[in-house]
Amino acid sequence: MSDEGWYYDVSTGKVSQGKDPGALNRMGPYPDKDTAERALEIAAERTKAADKADDEWNN
Template identity: 45%
Template structure:
């Protein structure tokens, strides 16, 4: 694994801000993402994935 984290961006769920690798503790962040713009969409991406899983018949055991 590479030690170069220069292109890693995270969304901090506590602060609502995008931050580089050298940021807050991992438990408060989503990522890594390849750009600050992608990281800024982290909550949207989570919602999209949750909706996809909720509507996936392979995972629907109701």
Template identity: 45%
Template sequence: MNDAEDDGWWYCLRHGGVEHGAGCPDSQRLGPYPDEATAARALRIAAERNEAWDEQDENEGNG
């Protein structure tokens, strides 16, 4: 399978599972991720990014 056929791993918000390639609509899933294990951690990754952005916003507001 080449890169054009392989569109990565996704975490589906609708059913709470990992998908590879075509699946649920992109608007209902997070990704793509490079592998299944990373896609399975999608909610944790999103939470960590949100925390980092919130912290950055707080720091910018104090400057």
């Protein structure tokens, strides 16, 4: 099964396409290279949204 998704490697900051069985430090898959390059920004946005949802739920 082929994987055409894009991945961001948090240890190197590099983006690559396709699965790497030895890669434990990767985020993804993302649909394209540009999106994978924004992986940390996307993660921060999702964390902020989740934190806001938690605050709304708790209050």
